[in-house]
Amino acid sequence: MLLFIGFIGVAQTASVADSARSVDMDEVVVTATRSERLLGNTAVPVTLIRQQTIRQSGSLRLHDILGEQTGLFITQGFGRGVQMQGLSPDYTLILLDGEPLIGRMGGVLDLTRLTVGNIRKIEIVKGPSSSLYGSEALAGVINIITDGSGQRKFQADARYGRFNTADLSVDGSTRFGRLRLTGFLNYNSTQGYSLLPNSIQKTVEPYWRLTGQQSIAYDLSERTRFRASFRQHHEDIVNSIVVQNLGSQLLSKGRELNNDYNITPSLSHRFSDAVRTTLRGYASEFSSRQLLDVAGESNSYNDRFRQRFIRIEDQTDISLGASLSLNVGGGYILETVRSNRYDSLETERRNTIGYAFLQQEWRATEKLVFTGGVRYDRNATYASVWSPKLAVQFRPTASLRINASVGRGFKAPDFRQLYLNFTNIAAGSYSVFGSLVAAEEIRRLQADGQIDQVLPAFGLLKDLKPETSTGINLGLQYDLRPGWQAKVNLFRNDIENLILTDIIAYKRNGGQIFSYLNVSEAFTQGLEAELAARPAEKLSVSGGYQFLITADKSVLAEIRAGRVYKREASTGISSQLDRAGYAGLPGRSMHMANLKLFYGSEADRWSANLRMIWRSRWGTSDLDGNGLINRDDEFARGYLQVNLAGSFRVNRMLHVMAGIDNLFNYSDPYNLPGQPGINPFLRLSLSNPGSNSKSLSIK
Amino acid sequence: MKINIIRILSFSVLLSVLVSCEKNDEGQGTQVVTTKTVRDLPADTILGINTTTGQPYGAGKYTFYSLENNVIVASADSATSKWDIGFRGTTIITNSGNSGPGQGGGFVFTGLFDDLKTIPADSTFRTDNAPSSYAIPSGSNRGWYVYNGPVNLVTAIPGRVLVIRTASGKFAKVEIINYYKGGVTPATTDSDDIKLRRQRFFTFRFTFQPNGAKAF
Numbered sequence: 048m049l050l051f052i053g054f055i056g057v058a059q060t061a062s063v064a065d066s067a068r069s070v071d072m073d074e075v076v077v078t079a080t081r082s083e084r085l086l087g088n089t090a091v092p093v094t095l096i097r098q099q100t101i102r103q104s105g106s107l108r109l110h111d112i113l114g115e116q117t118g119l120f121i122t123q124g125f126g127r128g129v130q131m132q133g134l135s136p137d138y139t140l141i142l143l144d145g146e147p148l149i150g151r152m153g154g155v156l157d158l159t160r161l162t163v164g165n166i167r168k169i170e171i172v173k174g175p176s177s178s179l180y181g182s183e184a185l186a187g188v189i190n191i192i193t194d195g196s197g198q199r200k201f202q203a204d205a206r207y208g209r210f211n212t213a214d215l216s217v218d219g220s221t222r223f224g225r226l227r228l229t230g231f232l233n234y235n236s237t238q239g240y241s242l243l244p245n246s247i248q249k250t251v252e253p254y255w256r257l258t259g260q261q262s263i264a265y266d267l268s269e270r271t272r273f274r275a276s277f278r279q280h281h282e283d284i285v286n287s288i289v290v291q292n293l294g295s296q297l298l299s300k301g302r303e304l305n306n307d308y309n310i311t312p313s314l315s316h317r318f319s320d321a322v323r324t325t326l327r328g329y330a331s332e333f334s335s336r337q338l339l340d341v342a343g344e345s346n347s348y349n350d351r352f353r354q355r356f357i358r359i360e361d362q363t364d365i366s367l368g369a370s371l372s373l374n375v376g377g378g379y380i381l382e383t384v385r386s387n388r389y390d391s392l393e394t395e396r397r398n399t400i401g402y403a404f405l406q407q408e409w410r411a412t413e414k415l416v417f418t419g420g421v422r423y424d425r426n427a428t429y430a431s432v433w434s435p436k437l438a439v440q441f442r443p444t445a446s447l448r449i450n451a452s453v454g455r456g457f458k459a460p461d462f463r464q465l466y467l468n469f470t471n472i473a474a475g476s477y478s479v480f481g482s483l484v485a486a487e488e489i490r491r492l493q494a495d496g497q498i499d500q501v502l503p504a505f506g507l508l509k510d511l512k513p514e515t516s517t518g519i520n521l522g523l524q525y526d527l528r529p530g531w532q533a534k535v536n537l538f539r540n541d542i543e544n545l546i547l548t549d550i551i552a553y554k555r556n557g558g559q560i561f562s563y564l565n566v567s568e569a570f571t572q573g574l575e576a577e578l579a580a581r582p583a584e585k586l587s588v589s590g591g592y593q594f595l596i597t598a599d600k601s602v603l604a605e606i607r608a609g610r611v612y613k614r615e616a617s618t619g620i621s622s623q624l625d626r627a628g629y630a631g632l633p634g635r636s637m638h639m640a641n642l643k644l645f646y647g648s649e650a651d652r653w654s655a656n657l658r659m660i661w662r663s664r665w666g667t668s669d670l671d672g673n674g675l676i677n678r679d680d681e682f683a684r685g686y687l688q689v690n691l692a693g694s695f696r697v698n699r700m701l702h703v704m705a706g707i708d709n710l711f712n713y714s715d716p717y718n719l720p721g722q723p724g725i726n727p728f729l730r731l732s733l734s735n736p737g738s739n740s741k742s743l744s745i746k
Numbered sequence: 747m748k749i750n751i752i753r754i755l756s757f758s759v760l761l762s763v764l765v766s767c768e769k770n771d772e773g774q775g776t777q778v779v780t781t782k783t784v785r786d787l788p789a790d791t792i793l794g795i796n797t798t799t800g801q802p803y804g805a806g807k808y809t810f811y812s813l814e815n816n817v818i819v820a821s822a823d824s825a826t827s828k829w830d831i832g833f834r835g836t837t838i839i840t841n842s843g844n845s846g847p848g849q850g851g852g853f854v855f856t857g858l859f860d861d862l863k864t865i866p867a868d869s870t871f872r873t874d875n876a877p878s879s880y881a882i883p884s885g886s887n888r889g890w891y892v893y894n895g896p897v898n899l900v901t902a903i904p905g906r907v908l909v910i911r912t913a914s915g916k917f918a919k920v921e922i923i924n925y926y927k928g929g930v931t932p933a934t935t936d937s938d939d940i941k942l943r944r945q946r947f948f949t950f951r952f953t954f955q956p957n958g959a960k961a962f
Contacts, residue, residue, distance in 0.1 A: 477895065499878065550887070555878070557885050610856065612905025616931075619923035619949065621858055621904035668934060672892050672901035717935055 078142070078170040078190040080406065080418060081179050082364055082374055090418055090438035090450045092520055092536050092575075094171040098194075101163050103645065103656055105692045105706045105730060107206065107214050107235065109161035109169075109191065115658055115690075116171065117591025117641060118575045120665075122634060123721045126157025132173055132538050133571030133597045133635050134186035138458055138516075140176070142190040144276060146311055147183070149356045149382075150333030151461065160280055160307070162258050164204065164216035165231040167194040173575075174538065175456025175518040178420040178436035181402055185456030185516045186540065194220065195262045195276065197227025201735045208708075208728030212237040225266040233258040240723050242716035247289050247298060250720045254284040275312040281305070288339065299341040307333040321366040329358045352386040354462070370410040374420075377403035382462075389466040389481070396466050399427045400459075416440045424457075428465065428483070430512050432457045450522040450536075457513040464511065464546055464563040476558030479548060482511040485562040489552055497554050505551040507564050514565070516542040530581030539572040568600040569632060585648045592640045597631035602675060614671040616680060630676040633666035636685065655693035662686065667718055683718035687711070702732040779953050779962050782816055786927055787948040789833030795942075802942055808832035808839060813910065813918045813954045827913035831920070833948055836891055836900060838882045838922075841913035843874035848913025852881040854889050855907040859921040859951070862907050865960040871911050882908055890922045897934040898941050900925045910952075918954040919962060 079089040086095055094116060106112040110127040113119050120130040128136025137154035140147060148156055169191055176184040199221050206214040213236050220229035236255035243250065262276035286301030308331065315325040332355045339348035360378030367373060380400040385392050406420035418438040425431045436454030443449070466481040468488065480488045485508055492498050522536040544565035552560040573595040580588045603626070605611045611624040630637075639662045647654025663685040666676030676682070692706030705728070712725040790804035810819040810829035819829040827848040832839040841848030851871035855862055872881040886893035890908060891900050908920040926932060929949040932941050953962045 553885055553888070559886065610905075612858065612903075614902070614904035614923075619929055621906075621921065623858065623905075668894065668897060670899075670901065670931065670934070672903040673905070674892070 076170050077145070077192075078188055079172050079176075080374070080408065081362065081376075082372075087448065087524075088416070088440070090416065090440035091176075091452045092173040092450070092522055092538075094173075096169040096171070098167050101166060101169075103654065103692065103694070104658065104690070105206070105704060105708070105728060106163045107212075108159045109163055110158040112163055112169070113158065113171075113189070115641060115643070115660055117577050118173070118593040118639065119171075120634075120636060120639060120662065121158075122155070123719060125153035125155035127159050127721060128155035129158065129189065130634070131171075131186040132518075132540055133573065133595045133632070134516075134540060134542070135634075138183065138185040138456070138514075140180055140183040140188045142180075142188060143278070143309065144193055144195075144311065145190060146309065146327075146329045146331070146358075147180075147356070148307075148309075149331050149354050150305070150307055150335070152335070153463075154461065160256070160282065160305070161191065162214075162216070162233040162235060162256075164214075164233045164258075165193045165218050165229075165260060166191055167196075168192050173536070174452055174520045175434070175436065175454040175516055175540075177432075177434035177456040178422045178454055179404060179406065181400070181422060181424050181434070182457060182459040182513070185458050185514070185518075185542075193229075193231070193260060193262075193276075194218070195227070195229055195264060195274070196220065197222040197229070197264060199735075203733045204730060206728055206730040209726045210237050210240045210723065212726075212728075227262075227264040229260075229262045231258075231260045242714055242720065242723070248287055250716060251723065252284055252286045254282060256280065256282045270317040272315050273313070274315075275310070277311075278307075278309040280307045286339075297341050299339055301337065301339045303338075304336045305334070307331065322363065324361060324363040326361045327359070329356070329360070331356045350387060351392055352388065353384065355381075355383045357381045372408050374406040375404070377401075384462040384466075386462075389462065389468055390484075396462055397427075398429075398459075398462075401425045414442045424459075426459060426513075429460050430510070432459075432513050432515070446526040448522075448524040450520070450524070453517070453519045455515060455517055457515045459513045460511045460546060460563070467563075476554065476556055477561065478554075478558065479561045482508050482563045485551060485560075489560065492552075492554070492560075497556075499553045499555045499557075501552045502550060504549050504562075504564060504566075507566075508551065508562060511546065511563060512544045512565050514542060514544050514546055516540050530579065530587065532577075532579045534575075534577040536575045537573075538575065540570060542569045542571075545569055566601075569598065570600065571595065571597040571632075571635075585646055585651070587645045588643070590640070590642045592638070595635055595637055595639070597635050598629065599632060602629065611673060611675070613673055613675075613677050616671070616678065624673065624675070624677055628677045630666050630682070633668070633676050636662040636665040638663040638685075652696040653693070656691070658690045658692075660688045660690075683715060686713050686715070686719075688713060688722075700733055700735070702734070704730040704732065706730075779955050781951055781953045783923075783949070783951040784811070784816075785929060785949045787811065787818070787833060787950070789946045789948055790835055791946045792942045804835070804946065806834070808834040813920070813952055814912055814914065814916065814956070816954075830912040830918065831908075831910060833946075835946055836893075836925070837880065837884045838890065838908070839874055839876065840881045840910060842881060842911070844876055845874035845880075846913065849911065849915040850881070850913050851911040853909055854882060855909050855919075856905060857907060858905060859907050859919060859953075862909070862919055863962055865909055865917060865919075867960075869909065871909075891925065898938055899931060899934065900945065901931060912954070916955060916958050917960050917962075918952055920950055920952040922948060922950045924949040 074086045075083050076086050076093055076095060077083055079091050079093050096112060101112050104112060110121045113129050114121040122128040122130050122136055129139055131139045141156050171189050173187040176188045180188055197220055201219045204216045215234045218231045234257055239249045239251045239253040241249045258280045260278045264274040266272050282305040284303040288299050288301045310330045313325055313327040317323045334353040337350040358378055358380045362376035365373040383395050383397040385395050402424045404422035408418045410416045421435040423433055434455045434457060438452035441449045464481055465483045467479055468484055470478040518540045520536055520538050524534045526532050545567040546563050547566050548561040549564045549566050550559050551562045573593055575593045577591045606624060606626055606629055609623060612621050613624040614621050641660045643658045645656040664682040666681055667683045669675060670681050671678055689710040690708045691710055694702055694704035696702050708726040714722055714724040787809060789809050790807055792802045793804050795802050807821055810832045812819050812828060813830040830841055839845040840852045841850035851873045853872050874880050883889035890906050891902050893900050902922040910918045910920055912918055925945055927944040927947040932944055955962055
């Protein structure tokens with residue numbers, strides 16, 4: 048297969064990279080192929096969000112801007128996660144400057160941990176990308192690229208909004224000959240809010256966060272560059288919690304402290320115009336501590352979690368003539384976790400992964416380009432995985448591009464799924480055991496005479512496999528004229544070995560024991576369409592739409608066999624559920640759309656924008672006992688959110704921005720706790736003349 | 747005071763259990779069978795919350811029901827063959843095994859109530875062996891209901907029919923419709939207090955075949 052898989056010339060991308068300060072630089076993307084490519088030359092669906100768009104939208108945290116993109120759905124629960132092509136947040140890899148972020152809770156990497164203050168651009172690649180990135184890149188990859196250009200600049204921003212939400216950022220960079228330095232600091236805090244009247248617990252509790260990021264780059268020679276970046280994040284959340292204890296309510300104080308640190312040194316060297324290698328190291332630690340002091344109780348709850356991720360990797364890019372190029376790489380990962388949720392803090396759970404990948408790009412003709420790649424991940428604690436991918440781009444005319452890609456993605460079982468040891472005494476005395484510890488725990492309970500019945504599912508415990516998916520994307524892109532573009536993409540993801548919690552045994556007291564099993568197969572499929580237009584010089588309009596269908600395949604088989612039932616709320620009578628009545632996986636909207644208008648120009652002192660995001664109803668919880676979403680009252684209501692923002696350039700240094708998020712004050716306390724209703728804000732920005740004025744105007 | 751209200755409520759409801767005939771069917775047996783609906787049958791309604799275990803509790807008594815006569819049977823007759831099934835919280839007993847002296851038994855059939863015209867010949871009727879096993883299995887998702895922990899609600903699983911052998915050895919089919927007062931499950935967002943006060947009131951429909959045949 049690799050014989051006919053080939054490549055685009057590096058010469059072309061090298062020339063783009065050299066013109067680092069030109070506007071074109073912003074059109075170069077790196078995430079889709081792990082090498083620099085023009086946005087239009089990628090054969091897989093890529094969305095690029097520029098710094099300018101982020102600033103104009105007045106976004107604070109990463110989920111603010113991601114939630115305005117076509118086909119991305121921001122989930123709530125374990126913070127904010129992103130659902131891509133109908134797949135849960137667990138299946139999207141989040142990279143910061145190309146390195147994976149760690150610290151997922153319940154599978155979700157909380158996007159509120161990420162400020163957008165120093166982001167230069169965000170690249171979103173849809174479809175499986177495990178052939179390049181390994182685990183988690185099953186639905187796609189979001190790569191947050193911060194500004195390390197070394198351009199001399201200084202910028203300070205202060206934003207203030209409802210609920211005493213404050214955000215302060217300082218960002219600076221400079222260069223001294225071969226040395227480039229950047230520094231960034233962000234402070235973010237809120238007093239929180241309550242959406243339910245007379246509730247002691249707030250819907251969003253008060254918190255403050257501090258993020259620092261620094262980078263240093265030094266050109267050792269014309270061909271060799273050393274870079275290192277550092278990031279620190281601290282989060283402090285204060286909770287007022289009502290603990291239900293023996294039927295009485297106890298007011299208690301909780302506190303959650305989260306820290307993460309990342310260090311990324313790298314050394315890149317160009318042996319020749321055709322061969323370049325980059326050696327990267329990456330070390331990251333995430334630690335979380337949850338404290339709970341219940342009034343009148345001496346034993347306070349103290350939950351600790353610490354995850355470390357250390358990786359060394361090399362990638363070499365080789366150009367073999369004008370039509371063939373190669374990216375080859377490999378690395379080693381050491382991951383450890385300590386938590387009293389798993390065992391004790393003294394026990395360190397660890398996994399090591401060795402991996403290698405190869406990608407070739409072959410430009411068969413001017414109009415036809417093939418990209419193929421494969422990656423092998425050898426894991427110490429679960430099955431090893433092959434992840435291939437093949438993509439084709441065909442350009443019949445200069446303005447029409449046809450893209451097709453098929454690939455395999457995987458997500459490794461996480462530490463929670465392998466080692467969790469949790470028993471909830473309050474709510475029905477249920478237990479959840481990780482797949483590697485469940486057998487031992489059940490034997491222990493059996494010896495105590497606590498087990499009533501062990502189910503056949505218990506026998507499936509041994510070999511937890513990574514969740515895998517095959518994804519197909521078929522896209523068409525048409526450029527009518529500058530500023531006018533239409534894009535359509537059809538996608539289908541077939542997920543196998545989906546890991547779900549399932550009951551493996553019952554305790555004598557009726558309590559259920561759950562563990563993690565590869566029990567399910569599911570699919571997501573749909574259509575994504577985007578239109579961009581510039582009806583007037585100063586006005587850009589864009590619209591996006593996603594249609595999505597999802598289903599659990601085993602449920603479909605049961606429905607076909609006529610073994611699935613529903614119950615009408617009004618009559619109480621059971622009847623058979625047909626295919627049309629099954630709404631698929633919960634938490635998915637069948638329709639999502641957005642419409643954005645940006646008005647202004649570089650010459651104007653004024654600019655304004657209006658962004659509308661709509662989503663149709665989505666399933667929340669089963670109410671008729673069949674475990675499925677099928678009845679109208681099992682959905683959260685669909686809604687429209689309208690955001691407005693405008694900015695005014697006072698002088699060369701000072702900018703004022705005002706905006707109203709959620710203009711129509713939509714809220715849904717139960718299904719959208721993170722949506723506080725109408726939220727006006729004001730932002731002041733100070734920047735040194737000449738450096739940043741560009742980013743404040745409309746492109 | 748709250749407890750008293752619940753107690754009064756539960757007694758008044760006990761007296762006002764409504765039974766209605768819904769339809770007449772020409773059974774496959776020789777006799778006409780009728781499907782009856784029983785509403786708000788209290789089943790050891792909540793009296794309070796145990797301060798050491800944190801679990802809600804009732805009086806601990808079963809409510810016994812005769813499918814044959816379509817009446818509630820007094821607690822004093824628990825050791826007789828006057829009743830066919832008993833309800834206490836989510837636990838449903840049959841007049842069999844160590845639950846009662848009758849010839850009862852049962853099993854859970856997956857399918858629609860109306861579609862169950864004849865009890866399959868190869869069916870195995872289970873008997874009670876309290877507290878470890880019951881003819882109608884107890885526990886969430888094992889028998890007739892599912893308990894959703896996060897929202898604290900019990901829901902009858904649709905498409906489940908309790909096939910009952912009565913104390914006298916005849917057959918009946920029962921569909922549990924709802925577990926809450928008035929036959930309406932509280933909203934997921936209702937308080938735990940409401941969910942506790944309204945639970946353990948069964949609404950169910952049943953068909954009893956008096957001629958001893960396994961067809962309805």
